[in-house]
Amino acid sequence: MVASVHTIQAQAAVDDAAISFDIPAQPLEAALEAFGERSRLQVLYETALTAGRRSSEVKGIFTRSTALRRLLSGTGLEFNYTGELAFTLVPARTTDPTKSIAAFNRFLGSVQASVLAALCQSPETRPGAFRLAMQFWIGSAGRIENPRLLNSTGVNGRDAAITDALKRVAFGQTAPSEMPQPITMVLKAGPADARDECGP
Numbered sequence: 001m002v003a004s005v006h007t008i009q010a011q012a013a014v015d016d017a018a019i020s021f022d023i024p025a026q027p028l029e030a031a032l033e034a035f036g037e038r039s040r041l042q043v044l045y046e047t048a049l050t051a052g053r054r055s056s057e058v059k060g061i062f063t064r065s066t067a068l069r070r071l072l073s074g075t076g077l078e079f080n081y082t083g084e085l086a087f088t089l090v091p092a093r094t095t096d097p098t099k100s101i102a103a104f105n106r107f108l109g110s111v112q113a114s115v116l117a118a119l120c121q122s123p124e125t126r127p128g129a130f131r132l133a134m135q136f137w138i139g140s141a142g143r144i145e146n147p148r149l150l151n152s153t154g155v156n157g158r159d160a161a162i163t164d165a166l167k168r169v170a171f172g173q174t175a176p177s178e179m180p181q182p183i184t185m186v187l188k189a190g191p192a193d194a195r196d197e198c199g200p
Contacts, residue, residue: 021067023058031055031071032089039064042086044133044150049077049089080184088133088150088184104179110171111138115185118165120198125162127198130154132187136166138175150184 023034028050036043041064056073068079068087079087119125133150147166152159175181 018061018063019067020061021058023055023067023071025055025057028053028055028075028077031058035068035071039067040085043089044086045089046148046150049091053077086133086186088135090135090182090184104176107173107176107179108183110173111183112185114169114171115144115166116198118169119162122161122165124158125165127187130158130187132162133184134162134166134186135182135184137181138171138183140174142171142174144169146182 019038021035021038023031023038025031029047032043032045032050032055035041035058053075055071055075058067058070062070072078072089076092077089078092079089081087116127119127130153131151132153134147135150136147137145139145144166147163149159149163153162
């Protein structure tokens with residue numbers, strides 16, 4: 001199992017060769033489905049984010065990132081690559097887009113370690129056998145707020161247990177004030193017996 005952490009700053013982590021798109025303006029969910037089929041990128045988002053929104057037309061030859069920006073134009077949403085041929089949708093940021101995410105790597109490393117430690121405490125939530133993308137905010141008290149799963153692990157009870165575990169995570173420090181939020185964390189599935197991340 002491998003974990004990766006990203007914030008809402010877009011990561012150019014996919015092959016961004018120019019390809020042809022012909023996606024009319026339509027309900028955003030349908031447009032994202034068409035984009036995913038054409039670009040071969042997986043779309044991870046909460047339906048509450050896309051409900052009632054319409055996409056802009058994307059017609060022509062564009063890179064994937066340019067096409068997706070055009071599609072989302074006017075929706076109040078933007079995207080974040082997870083680094084594995086997938087992306088998540090988040091509300092458009094209000095923080096300084098020139099701020100390098102590398103400045104927050106140390107804090108994000110502690111976030112990742114704390115989340116993994118929390119999930120490793122229960123056999124039900126122990127990482128390794130499932131793939132999971134989650135999003136959350138870190139509040140002023142240094143605790144996770146509003147955790148949400150961007151995809152299901154395939155077991156409703158486990159999904160609920162993971163969300164409950166995230167709500168109990170405390171970092172002992174507040175997030176840097178200039179760090180973009182929410183934070184997106186992705187856990188990749190591994191072999192059923194791969195439990196090194198959790199230790200003995």
